[in-house]
Amino acid sequence: MTETTSAKTSSRDKILIAAAAMLGEDPTARLSVRAVAARAGVSTGSLRHHFPTQHALQDAVLAGIYETVFPGDPIHDTALPARDRLVACMRQLLAPAETGEEARKTWATMYETYFACEPTEEARQAYLGIERQMRHRVEHWLSVLVDEGVLPRGDNAPRARFLLTVVNGLTLERALPSTEALLASETATLFTAADSVLRG
Known part of the structure; x- marks a missing residue:
């Protein structure tokens, strides 16, 4: 600079x-x-x-x-079906996640920080801040779909928690050995999660 x-x-x-x-x-x-x-x-x-x-x-x-990382949410691209938009949004959350050795290093750091012993208050607050922003982001996507009439009105908090749990699971899966094609497996899981939420 x-x-x-x-x-x-x-x-x-x-x-x-x-x-x-x-x-x-x-x-x-x-x-x-x-x-x-x-x-x-x-x-x-x-x-x-x-x-x-x-x-x-x-x-x-x-x-x-x-x-910066996710400019222009695909949730607003009404040329695509709601199901595809929701999957594209969830894929944005997965995009920065590493695979293989890098994913294992990230999870090792997470384990040491949050699981191996009681996290410090600072570490706890850092995690809760990240989690809060992620949840707000997913709830925003769902509120757009509710406003469009694609998703029934209701509490978006449990829906967002479910979708984030799926994304977290897929992120962890990237660090584990697998015999499946990662992209195909993730895509199928994301569509299943989106269908579950959209069907209410």
């Missing part, structure tokens, strides 16, 4: 960039006020001005990451 570009970057953007970089380096990183402010080169007061709570900072960072 040049000095000119850096000078034009607002303190809020510097904070978001620094926090996103920290999460990119370590998905379980604690986005503490001091650590993020130091990384961004801003004061802790400036960070608190833009993000009064750690949750507000984490939610803003994750929302920015999702906007």
Whole structure:
């Protein structure tokens, strides 16, 4: 980044960039006020001005990451059937997940952070922030389908939880040995999950 570009970057953007970089380096990183402010080169007061709570900072960072990684949700492409759109959206959640050795490394880190011993409060909050953003994203997709009349009105929270459970299972499956063609198997599972939700 040049000095000119850096000078034009607002303190809020510097904070978001620094926090996103920290999460990119370590998905379980604690986005503490001091650590993020130091990384961004801003004061802790400036960070608190833009993000009064750690949750507000984490939610803003994750929302920015999702906007960057998943621009233009396919849920709005009404040229496609609702079933295909919902599967395309779920596939977006799977897209960043690694396969094989890289997937095993990711799951090993997850195990050490969340399962091997009681997670720290910071690790717990980091995970809950990610989970909250994912759930909101899936609930948004479902609300679009409800508004279109494709999905019956009802509580989208359990529907979103079900779809996220399927995606989490597929992510874990990518780390395990398999004799099946991964793409074909995942696609069949995603369509089964979408059909289950759309049929109510």
